[in-house]
Amino acid sequence: MKTWNLSQLDDLFAAIAGRQTLYIPADAAGQPAFTRWEPGLAMTRALNTGRSAKDLFFPQVENLAAFQISGKTISVSPAQSPEEDYVIFGVRACDCRSFDILDSVFLAEPADTFYQARRAHATVITLACTEPEETCFCTSLGIDPQAPGGDISCWMAEGRLYLQANTPKGEALLASLPDLGEGEKPETNPSVFDKLPLKDLDFSVFQEKPLLDWFNSPLWESLSQSCLGCGSCTFVCPTCQCYDVRDFEGGGTVRRFRCWDSCMYSDFTMMAHGTNRPTQKERFRQRFLHKLVYHPNNHQGQIGCVGCGRCLQKCPISMNIVKVAKALKEGSV
């Protein structure tokens, strides 16, 4: 295992950034976010970023193509796929698992080439958690926050950073950093994870009953009752992956882009076939059943949630996947 003195973390960042573009979680106006590293940029002390690490593979807005119209001819210029290698440092185990979920959607045939290119060019360095928040429940989804995965796993202990390559890409990056020392990671005390209030959540029940039992539950009415219909939960969620494709039109030029969309919004899936979701109840139900039932049904039981707790922290009315799952489970008994 490689090791580095934490008091010289800046030097390690500089060494990585000298080879590839580097993103680290840093405080931006009081809100931690993955930020392109430049000399002087310090890593946040917060547990996790406000927005998730999915932004780096699936940005909120992305150009797809440009059209130039002149007379009766249209010339089409597809947007270039990203070609730059980059490193993401400090991804937590929950966000790292979210990449598997996003992969199962975006890399299924036909693969999303923009997402695919970003995934291929990125080296993910994860960071083990030592001080979880009360809203964390990744352990109840089979994630080990102390063995976070990615191309390289990192641990911080006793003033040192420990790095373990998990993939050839990770090994190549570590090999390119010649000043790293050798060392063994000291044992850490994981007892705090046993105290997490949400550690015993069990989502398996959603695979055990027919989809329509959940769909037709009378509880959706009261659960969705005070939902504001905003997009906070979907936009901070590391596994939400819905997008819209739109055009900016400016004279003879059209720019086609895609942008995040939210199933909580009134026009989402508003289509000519007329089966869109007319009230917030149907929109709300879609979001939670997608995570708990539809995605697992279509992806070998993989639950569409990683327990990062962002929706617990960010929802304006404090309604979230934990409350919904618990209520549905109790209501179904």
Add this chain to the structure above:
Amino acid sequence: MQRSVIETAASLLETGVCTRVLGWKTGEFFYDVTPAVFTSAEEVRKDMVFTPFCGANLSKYLIAESRKEGKIAVFLKPCDTFSFVQLQKEHRICRENVYAVGVQCPGMSDPDALKALGLKGLTGCVQEGDTLRVDTLYGEKAVPLADALSLRCRGCKSKRLHDCDAIIGTQGKDLQTSRFAQVEALEAMTAEERFAFWRKELSKCIRCNACRNVCPACSCETCVFDNPDSGVQNKAAASSFEENLFHIIRAFHVAGRCTDCGECTRVCPQHIPLHLLNRKLIKDMNTLYGVYQAGADFETKPPMLAFTLEDPEASIITQGRNGQ
């Protein structure tokens, strides 16, 4: 206070004064309460709470709830009652279907305020006088209640409960507080500094629309930005300045109707102090057209809907003309 709120709610249902109660429902933790409609005294006694973490302003839900059959009782804190009156002034609430219970408010606390003090892993909280004893995964911490107050409650404008059918606690008074202090600090900056401040803050916006959807002054049935036929529906920013404009324009759009309840700042997932934009406009209107408080009464005309020949013509253009 919590006991009075719960017993009042239960008795309103039991005696048939109302068929539904709009209040706050307990959650997984001590702070994650959800606005909810209760239909039985049993539900109320089981799940209803009133704690220093019931920040959500319930008045906007009355737009829909007061149009349903039967009478609904609602619990409103002083600043929520300003929204309640303002929404009535805009003919958005059927008052005859509402039984309003005012609840005196000590100022609302915020888990984000606790986390800003360095507390992590919040698992429990007990109020003892002016102190909050907070249990965390990493031990117990005592926090002065004042330090746990949400940003918007620091500089509370009024403890007066407006247009209530009943009051729990005592009727309060308008307060002379320094709620414009943060605005004044921004005004004291140079234009470049202020521009940099707002660029930094507003660039964090993810256009989730939480501020708009929670805002009692934003009560259009369908917002122009949600209307696919409007031609301006925009899920993505055309330029890096668009989110900035969205918030500035929204603040102007609600000027004279914004009661300064601060819900926009409470709900922002990106912690943008949006209420400062509204407070700046309130402060300017107070200076230019005389002190006005939206939602304080049913009669006074809002400055943006009133015109007198004496109105000042304040603008960058006239300032320039006059060589100011």
